[in-house]
Structure formats: structure tokens, C-alpha cells
Amino acid sequence: MKQIILNKNTTLIIKAFLLTLLLVSGSACQFYHDTATHYNSYFLAREGMEQLELDLFNEHVDDYNDVLSILIPIDTNKTLSHKEQLDFIITKASRPIKFHKSSEWIDECYLLVGWVRLYEEDYENSLTTFKYVNAKFNDENSRHAALNALLRMFIEKKEEGNITLVKDIIKQQKAPYNKENTKDYHLNLAHYYRNKNDFKQSIAHLRLVVDLEQKKHLRSRYYFILGQMYEKTGVINDAYKAYSTAEKISKTNDLEFQSDISAYSMQPVDFSDEKQTKKIKKYFDKKLKDHNNWDNRDKIYYEMAQFEMRKPDYDKALSFFNESIQVSTSNQIQKGHSYWESGKIYYTEKKDYIAAAAYYDSAVQNFDESVYGFEDIKKRSENLQELAKYTKIVQENERLLSLYEMNEEERKEFLEKEIEEEKEELILKQQYAIENEKKKEKPVTAKSQSFSNKESKEFYFYNTNALAQGKAQFLRIWGSRPLEDNWRRSNKMEFSGAANTNNQTANNNQKPTSSNKKKDKNDEASNEDLFAGLKTMDQRIAEIPTTDEELKKVHKALADGIFELGKVYFYRMKINEEALNNFYRFLDEYPNDENAHEVAYLVYVICQEDESCDEEEAKQYLIENYPDCLYSKILLNPNYVKETNERENYIKDLYASAYQLYLEKQYNQSDIKLNELLNDFPQSAYEEKGRFLRVLLIGRTTKYYQTFKDALNGYLLAYPSGEFSDTAKGMLEEITERRLENGYIPGRYHDYEITTE
Structure with a gap:
């Protein structure tokens, strides 16, 4: 009995020991999974992600004249060049998910995988990953990070509905955001509103970010962007402060330089105080x-x-x-x-x-x-090009009409002056281009001289390159001078190294040398090339109208130019004042032009919205001067189009009925319909068809060839190039002299089938 009790005690002890061992083992196992994940795979993946984002940041080219992008835009063309880094992060972050599923760092690993998919623009897998983290894990910080990542993804995709949805979900979160997630949330929204040019909203969020951001290169960037947005919204004092702060904490030369000059351009200043403005000017001059x-x-x-x-x-x-x-x-x-x-x-x-x-x-x-905003800039450029095109057409035809009115002497004087002005303009452009190139040439400074070059230890006078540079600099400053005392005097004459100094003279009126003559000839040849594209006097005279027909063409070209110019101002530029100026001019100078009724209508349309002109006056002008145009008829009868369509449909049905009766050999009934069509609706779209159907009816009902021939000739006289003229001519050829002599049409004219639809 005692032995049995002992065995039971032993069993209990063993069980207790095994349970303790199991608990310790489980705890040790969990510790192992957490440690292996945190300090191995996750650590390496996180470091890899930080390096990737730093590389993308450094590679991004900023346009400092536009508000900088708050977050670096996701672009696969750039991220895919970092494929090895992306693959490394995926490999390291995926390992704990596969082998250490119980680790408390698994949610962070999933987040890294989701971000890699986002950088690859694999939105479907990225969405799935972030939603999984938000739904399956209990850690509030990871769930908040996943929601921030979803918000960033939808901002990149410009999905307004989903952006609003995620924002609402974030607002409903009970657990407070930690500092990192709070910063990321406001960064996302600042970026979102910046992209929408809603700078006030963006400023509100970015101001919260700068206090939470610890990295100086990012903090200085955000301050600079704040300065830009304050500048855009006209808050100059705050712009100056933000630029100044960015300049103080910046760690990059570009941003520091840009912040510095931007701060000075935004510095609060009283422009009536000359002392203050001179201070700013002095600063910029020093920078230059x-x-x-x-x-x-x-x-x-x-x-x-x-x-x-x-x-x-x-x-x-x-x-x-x-x-x-x-x-x-x-x-x-x-x-x-x-x-x-x-x-x-x-x-x-x-x-x-x-x-x-x-x-x-x-x-x-x-x-x-x-x-x-490139597309908007391009669109305005295209509109302006159209405007410039028609403005030049108007100006050119005005010029031709002006020349037409001149006498021969005035015309010659005008054209000579015109040619001279065009030559001067070409010379100025050439000089401008030369000066432009000179301004781009970097000047040689003392530091860049060879004799001051730290990289070269060679004696200056043994260095041929240094000697050449020194000589060039001397010639540029002092000119070519003889080796003698007092060579710095300003009245010393330039000389040629090969010439004898005894031949020099102080007389500035010396005769030109052969070399000067050669130079003059070269200049003349150069100018001839420069002016080669100019029109000659004869070419200009040939353009001037001399006959009434040529004059009409010029006037028509001018009228069309004014018409098109007005339309560009109205439709494309939305500048009603200039549109009205051109339309009024058109109606004043060309009231009988084929486009005049449309111009009068456009004036009426503008006056409906523009208070500078009277709508009723424009309406009456259109109706009184162009009563037969469609616009006038619509203004007089708002139902005109509807009634016209109903009328056209009735005419079409009337003709179709007449033709169907003709096919059914109900010729009398067909003739009744045709009479209504031709008598009640003259000049309709079906008049020619109706008249040719009348010819066919005559062919079916008359007994005599002559009657049918007269009907055919009557149609051809009315419509020599009509829709059925070739058919009518073919029928006439069938009516021979022999048939006319016979006179009678046996069985009437049944040997010609024709479709008139």
C-alpha cells in the first residue's frame, strides 16, 4: 500500500515537473521567435526599407519654382531600378511570416511587404496586405499604420471615394494614434491637399508635421514647402519665417541656397523705403x-x-x-x-x-x-498660338490695303523703311544671341589660374597652358601693347606683334589697311547671309493688289481673319471684350459677308452674359439685318426648329407615299401626292426627286413620245447637273427619230425601271 502511494506521489511530481518544463519551453520558444524576428529578418528588412526610401528621396529632382512635392511620388520607372533592394526587403520580411508565425513582429513584417507592393504599384496585393493587417492583428499601432498606408495608396491612385472612406474610418478609431502614425496621417493629408492646390488645408496639416519630424533633411524640406505655400496664399511674413527656418536647419546645399534667396525675396519690406529696397538689391548683387x-x-x-x-x-x-x-x-x-x-x-x-x-x-x-499644371500651360499656349496666327493674318492684310491706298513714292518710302527695320531686328537678334553666349561663359578667377592651381607644382613660365591663359586675360583687359615703360597708360595704341612700333601713329583718322578692308568684306558677306531670308523690294511690291479681283481677295482674307480672331477670343480665350471689338469691327466693315449673320448672333450671345452691351439691341440688329438666317427665325419663333423638323418629316413622308403609289401603278393617286409636294412645299429637299418622279409618271401615262421627251428636257433644263440628269439623258437617247415619227408609245413607257430613293 505504501509503495502504491509512493508511486502516486512520484507520478504527481513527474507531471508537475513536465508541466513546468513545458511552460518554460513554450516561453523560451516564444522568446526565440520574437528575438529571431525582431533582431534578424525584420531588422534587416526595416533597414533595407529605410535605405530604399532615402535613395528615392536623393534621386528625386525638385522643381523649386513650383511647390515641392511633400511626399516623393511613387513611380515604378524609378523604383524598379531598385529591384534588388525591393527583393531583399521581401525576402527578409517574408521569412518570419513563414517560419516565426507566433512572433509579435509579424504585423510589422506584413506592413513592409505591403509597402514593397505599393512601391511596385502592385495595388491589388498591397491593398490585400494592408487590409489584412488592419483586420487580423490586435496591435493598434500596426492597424493605424495600415490605415495610413491605405490612405497613401488611394491618394496616389486619386480615388476620391476611397480617400474619404479611409479618412472616416481613421476618425472613428478609439485608440489614440502614436506620434509616428500621427505624423504620417498629417503628411498624407498635407500631400493630398497640396496636389489639389488647396494650400490653406495643406498648410494646416504640414504645420503639425514639422513639430513631429525628427529627421533634419525632411524637417527643412517641410519648412521650405510651408514657405512656398504661404507665398502662394499671399502670407508674406509667414513665408519669410518658414524660408528662414528651412535655411537654418537645411543639410543640403541646394535647399539651403534656395531657402536663402527665397527668404530674401519674401523679406518683409516697405517698398517706399529706399534704404530697405537697396539692402535687398545689395544682397542679390552679392550673390550674383x-x-x-x-x-x-x-x-x-x-x-x-x-x-x-x-x-x-x-x-x-x-x-x-x-x-x-x-x-x-x-x-x-x-x-x-x-x-x-x-x-x-x-x-x-x-x-x-x-x-x-x-x-x-x-x-x-x-x-x-x-x-x-503642364497640360493647362500647353492648352493656353495652343490658344495663344491660334490668336497670334489670326492676328498676323489681320495685320498682313491691313498692311496690303494700306499699301494699296498709297501713291508710288509713299509706297517706296514705306517699304524701304520696312526692310531697314527688319534688317536692324535681325542684327539685334544676332547680337543678342552673341551676348547670350558670352553670359554663359564662366569667367576665369584667380583661384582657377594655373599659377595658383594647387594641383600643379610646375613653375608658371614653364607651363604653356598657364602662359596662354595669362596672355588671353592680359589682352582682354589691356589690349595688345608694346613692351615699354608706362604701358598701362590708356592712350597707348594697340599694335601688331609683327609690326614695327615706329610705324604707329596717334592719328585716329589713318587710312584703312588691307586687313580692315578684308574684314569689311567679311562683314558684308556675313550680313548678306543674315538677310538672305528677307523679301526683296520687288517681292513686296508684287504682293500689293492691283486689280479689283485681287483687292476683293485681300478684303475677304481680312474679313475671315477678323472673324476667326473674334472666335478665338470668345471660344478659346474667354475674353469677351476683345471678341466684341473684333465682331463689331467685322459688322461695321463687312456687313454683307457670308459670315455676317453668325457674327451678329455671337454678339447677341455675348450680350446675354456681358453687361457691357445690350442684349435686346443685339437681338433686334440680328433680326432686322439678317431676317432669313436660321438664328433670326429661332429668335422670332422659339419652336422654329421643332416645327421645321416636323415639316421636313411630313415632306419626306409625302414623297415616300407618292413613290410607293407609283410603284403600285396607282398613278393618279401618286400624281395627287406630287402636286401637294411641289405646290405646297416649293424649294424643299425633295423638290428635285418629286419633279423627276413626275417625269416618270408622264412616261407611264402619256401616249406620245414627244410629250415624254418634253418632260425629260424640262427636267434637264431645271437640273442640268442634278441627281438624275444622267438617267434622264439615257432615256432621251432611247427616244429615236423613228419613235418620234411613230408618235405613239405602245403600252406606254414600260421599258425603264428607276429607283428614286
């Missing part, structure tokens, strides 16, 4: 003189122009935008913005649409499709 800023001069001039826009002094702004364009070397986007801003000034402020057209066209040529 700094050799290190040589490649950024286009940006500096651009900010100088923006500063002038604040005054506003649009002429100075245009001058600085032009300088920015000239000194730009490789930054096409920057050049495009300078063209675009100039175009906007000409378009909005100066109302010079021809100049605006040229600048907008250049902007489109320099931009690429990634520039925000």
Missing part, C-alpha cells in the same frame, strides 16, 4: 558676384524678378526674368518657369497676347510633362 553661384544665376535672377513682382514693377520683373533665361546653362525647367512667368505678365497685366504667345510657346518647349 559670388563665383560659387555661377551656375545658379538663373535662380537668383528669377527670385529678383519675384521680388519686383511684389512692388509690383512688371517691367523690372520682365527684365530679370529675361536675364534668368539668358544666363541659364542646363536647367531647362528653370528656364521654362522664367518664360512662363514672363508670359503670364504679358497675358494678365499687359494684355499683350502676341508677346504672351511667344513666351508660353517657349515655356512649353522647355518644360516636360512632369511639371505641375
Whole structure:
């Protein structure tokens, strides 16, 4: 009995030991899975994701003249070049999911997998992964991170319905967001509203982000974007503060430089205080003189122009935008913005649409499709090109009419002056191009001279390259001078190294040398090439109308040009004032033109919305001057179109009935229908068909060839090139002289079947 009790105690002890061992083993196993996941696979995958995002950030090219993208846009063309990194993250993040399913870090691994799929634009798998994390895991932080990721994905896809849905779900979350998820949520919404150009909403969210962001390169970027959006919304003081903060904490040269010059262009200033404006000007001048800023001069001039826009002094702004364009070397986007801003000034402020057209066209040529608002810029450029096209047509035909009115002497004087002005313009363009190239040449500084070059230890006078550079610099500053005392004097004459100094003279009126003559000839030849595309005097005279027919053509071309120009202003540019000016001119000068009734109607349409003209007056003008046009009939009878359609349908049915009766050999009934068609509805669309059907009826009912022949000739006389003229001629050929002599049509004319539908 005792032995049995002992065995029972032993059994209990063993069971207790085994249970304890099992619990310890389970705890150790869980610890192993958590540790292996956290500090091995998940750690490596997370580090890989951080490196990938840093690489994408560094590779992104910013356009500082537009509000920067708050989040780097997802673009598979760029992310797929990092395929090895993406595959590495997937491999490492997937391993715990497969081998350590009980680890508490599995939800983070799923999130990393979802982000890889999102960067690959594999939206279906990304959506599935993030929804799985939100639905299956209890960790609130992971669920919130998944919701943020879903929000980012729908923002990238521009799915407004799903964006609203996720925002509502996030608002319903009971558990508070941690700092990281709070930051990501506001980043997403700041990015979303920035893309919609709702800068006030974007600012509200981004201001919350800058206090939560720990990484300096991102924090400085967000402050810079805040500055840009404050500038866009006209809050200049806050823009200045944001730019200044960005400049202080920036760790990248580009952002620091851009923040610096943007801060100065937005600096609060009283423009009536000359001292303050001079301080800003002095700052920009210093920046321009700094050799290190040589490649950024286009940006500096651009900010100088923006500063002038604040005054506003649009002429100075245009001058600085032009300088920015000239000194730009490789930054096409920057050049495009300078063209675009100039175009906007000409378009909005100066109302010079021809100049605006040229600048907008250049902007489109320099931009690429990634520039925000590119399609709108391109559309306006196309509209302006149309406007410029018809403006030039109008101007050219006005010129021809003006020349037509001149006498021969006035005409010759006008054309000679015109040719001279065109030549001067070409010369100025050539000089502008030369100056433009000179401005792009980087000047040689003391640091760049060979004798100061730290990389070269060779004695200066033994270095042929250094000697050549030194000589070139001397000639540029002092010119070519003899080796003698007082060589710095300004009245020293230039000399040729091969010439004898005794032949020099201070007389500036010396005769030209053969080399000068050769140079003059070269200049003349160069100018001939430059002017080769200009029209000659004879060509210009030949364009002037000399006959009434030629004069009519010029007037018609002018009328069409004014008409089309007015339509461009009305339909494409939405500038009613200019449209009315052109339409009024058209009606005044060409009231009998074929398009006059349409122009009068367009004036009426504009006056319905524009208070600058009287709607009723425009309506009466149209009705009184063009009563037979469709527009007048509609204005007099609003049901005109409906009634006309009903009338046309009745006429069509009337003809169809007459033709069907003809086919059924009910000739008398068919003739009754034809009489109604031809008598009650003259000049209808079915008149010719009805008259030819009448000819066929005569052929079926008359007894004599002559009667039928007369009917055919009557049709051909009325419709020599009609729809059935060839058929009628064929029938006439069948009526021979012999048949006419016989006179009688045996069995009437049954040997010709014809369809008139």
C-alpha cells in the first residue's frame, strides 16, 4: 500500500515537473521567435526599407519654382531600378511570416511587404496586405499604420471615394494614434491637399508635421514647402519665417541656397523705403558676384524678378526674368518657369497676347510633362498660338490695303523703311544671341589660374597652358601693347606683334589697311547671309493688289481673319471684350459677308452674359439685318426648329407615299401626292426627286413620245447637273427619230425601271 502511494506521489511530481518544463519551453520558444524576428529578418528588412526610401528621396529632382512635392511620388520607372533592394526587403520580411508565425513582429513584417507592393504599384496585393493587417492583428499601432498606408495608396491612385472612406474610418478609431502614425496621417493629408492646390488645408496639416519630424533633411524640406505655400496664399511674413527656418536647419546645399534667396525675396519690406529696397538689391548683387553661384544665376535672377513682382514693377520683373533665361546653362525647367512667368505678365497685366504667345510657346518647349499644371500651360499656349496666327493674318492684310491706298513714292518710302527695320531686328537678334553666349561663359578667377592651381607644382613660365591663359586675360583687359615703360597708360595704341612700333601713329583718322578692308568684306558677306531670308523690294511690291479681283481677295482674307480672331477670343480665350471689338469691327466693315449673320448672333450671345452691351439691341440688329438666317427665325419663333423638323418629316413622308403609289401603278393617286409636294412645299429637299418622279409618271401615262421627251428636257433644263440628269439623258437617247415619227408609245413607257430613293 505504501509503495502504491509512493508511486502516486512520484507520478504527481513527474507531471508537475513536465508541466513546468513545458511552460518554460513554450516561453523560451516564444522568446526565440520574437528575438529571431525582431533582431534578424525584420531588422534587416526595416533597414533595407529605410535605405530604399532615402535613395528615392536623393534621386528625386525638385522643381523649386513650383511647390515641392511633400511626399516623393511613387513611380515604378524609378523604383524598379531598385529591384534588388525591393527583393531583399521581401525576402527578409517574408521569412518570419513563414517560419516565426507566433512572433509579435509579424504585423510589422506584413506592413513592409505591403509597402514593397505599393512601391511596385502592385495595388491589388498591397491593398490585400494592408487590409489584412488592419483586420487580423490586435496591435493598434500596426492597424493605424495600415490605415495610413491605405490612405497613401488611394491618394496616389486619386480615388476620391476611397480617400474619404479611409479618412472616416481613421476618425472613428478609439485608440489614440502614436506620434509616428500621427505624423504620417498629417503628411498624407498635407500631400493630398497640396496636389489639389488647396494650400490653406495643406498648410494646416504640414504645420503639425514639422513639430513631429525628427529627421533634419525632411524637417527643412517641410519648412521650405510651408514657405512656398504661404507665398502662394499671399502670407508674406509667414513665408519669410518658414524660408528662414528651412535655411537654418537645411543639410543640403541646394535647399539651403534656395531657402536663402527665397527668404530674401519674401523679406518683409516697405517698398517706399529706399534704404530697405537697396539692402535687398545689395544682397542679390552679392550673390550674383559670388563665383560659387555661377551656375545658379538663373535662380537668383528669377527670385529678383519675384521680388519686383511684389512692388509690383512688371517691367523690372520682365527684365530679370529675361536675364534668368539668358544666363541659364542646363536647367531647362528653370528656364521654362522664367518664360512662363514672363508670359503670364504679358497675358494678365499687359494684355499683350502676341508677346504672351511667344513666351508660353517657349515655356512649353522647355518644360516636360512632369511639371505641375503642364497640360493647362500647353492648352493656353495652343490658344495663344491660334490668336497670334489670326492676328498676323489681320495685320498682313491691313498692311496690303494700306499699301494699296498709297501713291508710288509713299509706297517706296514705306517699304524701304520696312526692310531697314527688319534688317536692324535681325542684327539685334544676332547680337543678342552673341551676348547670350558670352553670359554663359564662366569667367576665369584667380583661384582657377594655373599659377595658383594647387594641383600643379610646375613653375608658371614653364607651363604653356598657364602662359596662354595669362596672355588671353592680359589682352582682354589691356589690349595688345608694346613692351615699354608706362604701358598701362590708356592712350597707348594697340599694335601688331609683327609690326614695327615706329610705324604707329596717334592719328585716329589713318587710312584703312588691307586687313580692315578684308574684314569689311567679311562683314558684308556675313550680313548678306543674315538677310538672305528677307523679301526683296520687288517681292513686296508684287504682293500689293492691283486689280479689283485681287483687292476683293485681300478684303475677304481680312474679313475671315477678323472673324476667326473674334472666335478665338470668345471660344478659346474667354475674353469677351476683345471678341466684341473684333465682331463689331467685322459688322461695321463687312456687313454683307457670308459670315455676317453668325457674327451678329455671337454678339447677341455675348450680350446675354456681358453687361457691357445690350442684349435686346443685339437681338433686334440680328433680326432686322439678317431676317432669313436660321438664328433670326429661332429668335422670332422659339419652336422654329421643332416645327421645321416636323415639316421636313411630313415632306419626306409625302414623297415616300407618292413613290410607293407609283410603284403600285396607282398613278393618279401618286400624281395627287406630287402636286401637294411641289405646290405646297416649293424649294424643299425633295423638290428635285418629286419633279423627276413626275417625269416618270408622264412616261407611264402619256401616249406620245414627244410629250415624254418634253418632260425629260424640262427636267434637264431645271437640273442640268442634278441627281438624275444622267438617267434622264439615257432615256432621251432611247427616244429615236423613228419613235418620234411613230408618235405613239405602245403600252406606254414600260421599258425603264428607276429607283428614286
